[in-house]
Amino acid sequence: MCLGIPGRIVALVDEEAMLASVDVSGVRRTVDVVCVAEPGRPLAELIGAWVLVHVGFAMSVIDEEEAAATLKVLTEIGEAEGEIEAMRSGSVEPFHPSPALRAS
Amino acid sequence: MRYVDEFRDPALARGLIREIETLAARLERGRDRPFSIMEVCGGHTHAIFRYGLEGLLPDIIEFVHGPGCPVCVLPMGRVDDCVAIAERPEVIFATFGDAMRVPGSRKSLLAAKADGADVRMVYSPLDALALARRNLEREVVFFGLGFETTMPSTALTVLRAAREGITNFSIFCNHITIIPTLRALLEMPDLGIDGFIGPGHVSMVIGTEPYRFIAEEFAKPMVVAGFEPIDLLQSLLMVLRQLEEGRAAIENQYARVVPDAGNPRAMGAVEEVYELRPTFEWRGLGSIAHSGVRLREAYAGFDAERRFAVKEVQVADPAACRCGEVLTGQMKPWACPVFGTGCTPDMPLGALMVSSEGACAAYYQYGGLRPPQLEGAA
Ligand code: SF4
Numbered sequence: 001m002c003l004g005i006p007g008r009i010v011a012l013v014d015e016e017a018m019l020a021s022v023d024v025s026g027v028r029r030t031v032d033v034v035c036v037a038e039p040g041r042p043l044a045e046l047i048g049a050w051v052l053v054h055v056g057f058a059m060s061v062i063d064e065e066e067a068a069a070t071l072k073v074l075t076e077i078g079e080a081e082g083e084i085e086a087m088r089s090g091s092v093e094p095f096h097p098s099p100a101l102r103a104s
Numbered sequence: 105m106r107y108v109d110e111f112r113d114p115a116l117a118r119g120l121i122r123e124i125e126t127l128a129a130r131l132e133r134g135r136d137r138p139f140s141i142m143e144v145c146g147g148h149t150h151a152i153f154r155y156g157l158e159g160l161l162p163d164i165i166e167f168v169h170g171p172g173c174p175v176c177v178l179p180m181g182r183v184d185d186c187v188a189i190a191e192r193p194e195v196i197f198a199t200f201g202d203a204m205r206v207p208g209s210r211k212s213l214l215a216a217k218a219d220g221a222d223v224r225m226v227y228s229p230l231d232a233l234a235l236a237r238r239n240l241e242r243e244v245v246f247f248g249l250g251f252e253t254t255m256p257s258t259a260l261t262v263l264r265a266a267r268e269g270i271t272n273f274s275i276f277c278n279h280i281t282i283i284p285t286l287r288a289l290l291e292m293p294d295l296g297i298d299g300f301i302g303p304g305h306v307s308m309v310i311g312t313e314p315y316r317f318i319a320e321e322f323a324k325p326m327v328v329a330g331f332e333p334i335d336l337l338q339s340l341l342m343v344l345r346q347l348e349e350g351r352a353a354i355e356n357q358y359a360r361v362v363p364d365a366g367n368p369r370a371m372g373a374v375e376e377v378y379e380l381r382p383t384f385e386w387r388g389l390g391s392i393a394h395s396g397v398r399l400r401e402a403y404a405g406f407d408a409e410r411r412f413a414v415k416e417v418q419v420a421d422p423a424a425c426r427c428g429e430v431l432t433g434q435m436k437p438w439a440c441p442v443f444g445t446g447c448t449p450d451m452p453l454g455a456l457m458v459s460s461e462g463a464c465a466a467y468y469q470y471g472g473l474r475p476p477q478l479e480g481a482a
Contacts, residue, residue, distance in 0.1 A: 004308075006106060006108060017264075032257075032260060052361050054254070054305060055228045056227060056228025057228070059367065060362070060363070063363075064360075067107060067110075071111075071116075073338075074338060
C-alpha cells in the first residue's frame with residue numbers, strides 16, 4: 001500500500017479537475033496531479049514528466065539530476081572497489097547475488 | 105523500467121556490499137553486539153526480504169523491522185468498527201486490499217464480505233469517490249488508512265467530494281502520523297537501535313526537517329531511503345559511515361523523489377482537512393498521544409465516525425500474540441510461540457502476519473531466516 005511506482009505523464013484528461021493520464025509500465029491510468037502542479041503554471045508543462053504515483057495521485061516529480069547524481073556516486077564506489085580488488089586479487093570471495101536480486 | 109532498473113543493477117549492488125563489508129569489519133572491533141538498524145517503513149521491510157538483502161550482509165548488521173506498516177498497527181477494535189460499518193445494509197465499504205484480511209475480534213472484512221456485506225477493494229480513494237457518484241442511493245465509506253504517504257490522497261479526495269457537493273461519501277479515518285510514533289519508540293527505555301533507515305514516501309510528503317530531533321535529541325543517525333535494493337544498500341552504508349565517524353545526522357539518499365522541504369501542496373491538504381486526535385491506539389504499542397488524525401469540524405459531513413456513531417471499543421489482542429515485542433524489535437518473529445503454527449498468512453492471529461509489509465509475513469514467506477538452533481542443525 002505504501003509503495004509508489006514511477007510513471008510518465010502522457011496527456012491531460014481534465015485540466016480543470018487536475019487529472020492527467022499516466023503511463024506506468026505500459027498501463028495507463030487517470031491520476032490526480034494536484035500535488036505536482038506548479039501554481040500559476042500551465043498544467044500542460046507536466047506532459048512528459050516522470051512522477052511517483054501513489055494510490056492514484058502523482059506525489060512527486062522525479063528529479064532526473066538527483067537520480068543521475070545518486071547513480072554517479074554508486075558507480076564511483078564500484079570503480080574504487082574494482083581497483084582495491086585488483087590490488088588484493090584472488091583473496092576476495094566471488095559475489096553470489098541472491099536469486100531474487102539476480103532475477104530482477 | 106526507468107528509475108527502477110538502474111537501482112537494481114547487480115554490479116552496483118556488489119560494489120556497495122563490499123564497501124559495507126569493509127566498513128563493518130572495521131566497526132566490528134571491540135563490539136559485543138550487532139548493529140541494529142531499524143527500517144521504519146513496511147515497504148522497506150518488504151523490499152529487504154524480497155531481495156534477500158539481509159543474507160547478503162555481514163552478520164554484524166541486523167535489521168529491526170519497525171512499526172511503519174499501517175495495516176499491522178491497526179488495533180483490533182478499529183477492525184471491528186470497520187466490520188460494523190460495512191455490515192450496515194445501506195453501506196458500500198471501500199478499502200485498500202491490504203486491510204481485507206486483518207483479523208477483528210469477530211471477523212475480518214474479507215469474512216464480512218463472504219457473509220454478505222458490500223465490501224469493495226479499491227486502488228485509490230478516487231475509486232471510492234467514483235463509487236459514490238455511481239451509487240447515489242447508497243452510502244459509500246472509504247477506509248482511510250496509512251501514514252503521511254496516503255493521508256494527502258484521502259484529504260484531496262474529501263476536498264474533491266466537497267467541491268462536487270457529493271453527500272453520500274465519507275471516510276472512516278484511521279490515518280496515523282509518523283513523528284509522535286518515532287518519538288514514542290525512541291523514548292522506550294531499552295531500545296537498542298543504533299540507526300534508522302527513514303521512510304521514503306512519508307518523507308516525500310513531510311520532508312526531512314521533522315526528523316531532526318532524532319539526531320539532535322537522541323543522537324541517532326537516520327538516512328531517508330528509496331525502495332530499490334541499491335537504495336537500501338546505499339542508505340545502510342550511509343548510516344554505517346555516520347556510526348563510524350561518530351556523527352548523527354538526517355541524510356537523504358532518496359533525493360530524486362524526496363525534496364528536503366517535502367510537498368507543500370500535499371501538506372496543505374492535510375492541514376486543511378485533518379486535526380490531531382488527543383491520542384490513538386496502536387496494536388502492540390498501546391496508546392500514543394497525538395499519533396492519529398481525524399476530520400476537522402468543517403468536514404464533519406464526510407466523517408464516517410460521526411455519521412455512523414462509531415464507538416471506538418478497545419479489544420485486547422489474543423494472549424498468545426507477541427506483535428508488540430516484534431514491532432519494537434525486542435523479539436524476532438520466530439520467537440513468538442504461535443509463529444507458523446497458530447499464526448500463518450492463511451490464518452493470521454496478529455496483523456504482522458497479514459500484510460506483505462509485516463515482519464512476520466515476510467519471515468514466513470521468505471523463509472530464509474530461522475532461529476539460530478535450526479540454522480546450526482541444518
Ligand atoms: S506470529 Fe502472529 S501473533 Fe506472533 S507476533 Fe507475529 S503476527 Fe503477532
